[in-house]
Amino acid sequence: MVSWSALGRSFGISLLKNQGTKPIVVQNVKLSTNKALFGGHEHKTMPLQPSRWQYIKFKDMFHYYTLVGLIPVGLIIFYTNVFIGPAQLEPIPDDYNPKHWEYHRHPITRFIARYIHNSPQQEYEKFMHWIDEEQQRVKLRQLEKEIQAKMAERQDYQAYYYRPMVNKYLRIEKKISEEMQERIGDDYKD
């Protein structure tokens, strides 16, 4: 806030006189662009009126949902129903295999089935492949369980406790340990 010292007062007065635009009053609120320069000079008022927030929000939402939602979607639906129209039911010709979207009647449903969704046959076969793979895993786990049960019962096979080894890293480690022993030596007292 600018405070009026005695030195700057004359400067402030000339500022006030040069830029004294009348503040605009809109719905009881004083709006002006240069209020900050003056600082506490005019009598500030807060308008005491009921909130207009709900009304403004309603207008926003109404405009949004009609202009972006209702009108474009309505136009698309009108166009497809009037100028394209639903299909006619016919028996399947003998030598023809219909595509999966040709089993729907309305053009928008056909569009969605053709360009957005996967074909039902594809989904069916994908699911069957997945459950077949899961079934193979189930069988493997069952077999493993049976084998372990038999080994536990008979106690005659140690294959379960065998960990497969790769000797390459053992050889490298052996070489390293020999090299280190040569350098450091061992703590062997005779």
Add this chain to the structure above:
Amino acid sequence: MTAGDTKVPGEDNAFKAFMSALYRTVDAPVTWFRESIVEPNQQKYPWYHQKYRRVPTIDECYTDDVVCDFEANAQFKRDRAVDSEILSILRQRYEDCMLYEAPDHLTVCKSLWDKYKDAEEAWFIKYGDLGGYADARKCYMKQKHRMIWEKRNGPLSNQTK
């Protein structure tokens, strides 16, 4: 009808003429719009009812074959839907006859009623009381139990003879 009779059956008295004129105030613009603007511009192209191939039923599947089980189940659900629709059509036929012929529908529509009742019994023998999680396997087991019962106690109904 005599030659001087020019009245349409729906408008042969003033009240009926008034009611049909009232109907036409709403119907005429809509019909005009459809016949002059909509129908000439619509394209003609076909759609079809899908025909599914028959796959092995649940009694032809191995017990650990999930793929065969899934396909048999899908076929069972389709067949049950088709049978339900057939039953619905038979019921609609009887109901239309009943509405038209009432109050002497009990004698006039009897053949339709008997056909519907037989179909309903057959539907229930096959699909009834299987519960919400009905399966092809459960339906097969139901058939097995019914056959065992029939072996011990004779035929269950006329539909299973």
